[in-house]
Amino acid sequence: MPEIFTEPLDCVIPDDLTLTQFFLDSHHPRRPVRTDAPWLIEDETGRRIGYEEIRARTFGFANGLALRYGIKEEDVVLIFSPNHVDYPPAIWATHRLGGIVSGANPTYTAEELLHQIQAVKATLIIAHPSSLHTALDAARAAHIPSDRVITFGESTQPTVESIIQLGLSNEAAFVERRLKKGEGKTKVAFLNFSSGTTGKPKAVAIAHYAPIVNVIQIAQYTKVNENYAPWEEQRFRPSDIAAGVLPFFHIYGLVFSVYAVPFFGMSLVVIPKFSFTDFLKSIERHHITHLTLVPPQIVLLCKHPAVNNYDLSAIRFLISGAAPLSAELVNQLMKVIPNAQIGQGYGLTESSTSLTMFSVDEKIGIPGGAGRFLPGIVARVVRPDGSLAGFDEPGELRVKTPSLALGYWNDEKATKETFVEGWLCTGDEIIIREDKEVFVVDRLKEIMKVKGFQVAPAELEGCILDHGDVADTCVVPIPDDYSGELPLAFVVLRASAANRVSKDSREVDKVKASIMKHVADNKVAYKHLAGGVEFIDVIPKNPSGKLLRRVLRDRARQLKARELKAKL
Template sequence: MPDFHPHHSVPYPYPRDITIPQFILDSDTHPLRPSRLAGSTWLVDDVTGRAFGLEEIRERVERLARAIREEWGVRPGDVACLYSANDVDYPIVIWALHRLGAVVSCANPSYTHSELEYQLSATSSKLLFTSSASLPTALKAASVAHIAPSNIVVLSPVPPARTPGECFPTSAQAEQGEFATVQGLVDRGWDLAKNYAEPRGPDVGDSIAFLSFSSGTTGLPKAIAIAHRNLIANVLQVAMHERCTERGLRDEDRFALPGDACMGVLPMYHIYGLVMNLHFVLFCGMTLVVCPKFNFQAMLESIVRHHITHLYIVPPQVVMLVNNPITKRYDLGHVRFAMVGAAPLSREVTEKFKAMFPRMRMGQGYGMTETCTIVSKFLFQQESVNGSAGLLIPDTVARIVKEDGSIADYGEPGELWVKGPQMALCYANNQKATEETFLPEGWVRTGDEALMTKEGNLFVVDRLKEILKVNGYQVAPAELEGHLIVHPYVQDAGVVGIADEYKGEVPLGFVVLEPSVAARVRASAAEAGQVTAELKKWVADHKVRYKHLEGGVEFVEAVPKNPSGKILRRLLREQAKEVVRLRAKSGKAQARL
């Protein structure tokens, strides 16, 4: 069977001679770029209402870049970590660093200090940008990673917009204690002449833009090297897929219209939020309303207040929209588009969502950090197929490989391989992992089991790789197992996911206890409860929230393994299904009492 190809290609060469800020901020004439209203707003702070247009963004990026260069001498190839919740200055920091040729590594603001320290050390970060809320954790991690306090920058409140005729901006808080702030650096940049040469050249797009972290198909998080051209290509591919500038379309069939606005609720450190919700939205001429933290009712209020037309969301948010009664208090009739990604959404929830919002065009997409986001998505101009991850986007080729190594036909499941101009470069400084996932001829092994229909719809049917998806976030079982095993109560451990209506799946730990502890647990139900609570706390105290053992802890005699010692996860998943079945049976019995 030949490989699966998309219905369309991008009819223009993918640029390799520009960087991301040059593409987004400096070039507005690409044939696939929709028109933007003159003087329109690009970014809005959802909390304060502070709005930014293109000229102020460019100016802010430039002043910040000059100050960073002056203060720390940042040069091409240097790495800076951005550890913060969403903020209107989040993209400003990214683009300023890219103007200098630096590499940006975005970190989950919920990370514990040990998780952040791992990322700082793995990327050899020179600078750390963080928020006031995340500063205490950032300081702990930075001290271990040998980043001095003088190399930490705090994102700070942005002053009000300048009044007409005002030559220089009103200075905000310049410093936060001993730490520099983004606003203080921007203010300082007004006094600096141009002091850097922005990277340019025919191959500048090949340089690394981001070191984004993913667990890959197994193991601990790895730094994925994403080039400027990878993100730019994905933006253009999706613009072509959405028929953004195609002539002759009715307004209701046009993906982006002048004046459209998008909710920026996805975390910008996540590849889905970074590429689609930030860069693609701005490329399409929409206003992005930046939300620092997700709150369901606040999101509904913001959708109405800002007349939001486009939503990029994840399954838990869809479940809330469908099940939470407060949704009915808000008129969401102006929302035209909703894309669901990061994790699968059930057919049942999809059907209920479509029934509740018949005017909203909604569907799913598929991608991963290693593919610099989108591989497939539903077509805006067509009714999406429930349960499908949509159609392949332009210039993306898929192959489905069966267990025996043969290539699958339509309707036959197997491991999904993909290739295209958006594929990331490699796992940085990890040749073994790179060779396992990034194959010759440009193929990327996704580790997901999928099938393709004759109509071109991609269905992701199972996860072959070990990684769990909790609330759309990747969780490596090996990371949790390694943490559990060092607890004095534990002799061995295995972790798998169990289904959760709200979060997709949550981690369940199978634990082999040390003999003395196991004897205590067998002798007393109270002791079993205390040991369970202790192990769950052990994980909760050291890991980010979505890695907690919300699926519970089960004590077992042994974790199933093959002769070489590798955990047999299929057997462990079968055990987990039985645990879930028994829990449900017990719950029904309790309900009858």
């Protein structure tokens, strides 16, 4: 297969504007004329925040930060909070001052947060009252004065609201700089943490230009602001309402929710934390039309009994990202939201963000497929020996895209390993069909080798989730002298099955055998669950929804070690 070149970008993308200047101050041909719909909607209260209020609060916060804290060019502001309606203005204000934003996972321990503070050399921390104690502990350890920890919402610390009011009640104390031509491609906007293609989490340096490009790539691919179909069938329209449930500190939620949704003229319902039944209430209460989710959330949509208690008829679009979504789950989802366009996308922090998306010509994306590449991308699939793979042949995806990150912050070695001569080496094994549809097999480092054959955990998980007794699952490898590795499935049972098992111990073996038979009936022999099935109360996941496979891999090895010891 030769390299794949997608259609070029069909419009000029400014490289002399910051993200805030592009999204709050300028117009672009791909940008629809907004209705009077709000930019942001606070989930719990229903508070509606429009464009003028957004601009005013952004200025107020920028001016307040300059007056009280002297935030300036290249200073790093770290946001340690769940989603909040002032989270986007905090980002935009920091960028007005020429600063850099680093979002942190609000469930971090003080030690984990300290690592990020030190890695990015943060000078100010914006926390949420729920995470304030951790933020203060980490700030103390990093020798950051406690008055430089401020909060969304009321607390004993200085608040974002008080800083905004300070800024609004004073003349401008800063002069916003215009970038030189081309500077948008090099000036760092975000330091977003990623596991990288290998190893420990690293700070990915993302320039202002990259998310601007990615939003335009998505807009061109999905024909935003084009009259390409009847109004009711167009994918993204002004006045549509999107769920902002993905964490803003994560690249998927950051670029799509904070930037693409308002650019498309839509409203964003800001949801601080994902609780499934509360999420269903939010969909019904706000008549949410657009969902951007991850597979574990989709498993709940397909499996949770509470779904039947809520009106989900407003949903007309759902896209899944962050991990492969099985064909089996797509088929189940179509029954839950039959009127919606459903499909997948794929991207990385290092590509800030989307690389593929399902086409607007398809109501339902190709089951198991991640869509096709966005405009302006060059892609190749590389075999282990470095040669180019053919169509329908697996290999590592490598891409060139104008939305590429600058590299890993202060980590030259990792940057050179992942960003090679303009190519991003993704570390993901994919297959590209002749029709250019992309299928993400799995992370290369997570692929199992069973009797010399490659087995993708995500493929088996999709199959297992199609079993009637299964609510959730994660497949991990266990070592085996004969086969090298064997697949073992950790399974969360649905309530009805769990009830049967708790009442009759004989049901344990029956249900396990049924799950193993289900896989055996649907998969080739080397993909069978020869490592067994283990029941578990909950599958551990990170806040972006990715399975914490390593946690269960360690647990599986401990289980097998105990079993072996018991036999001796």
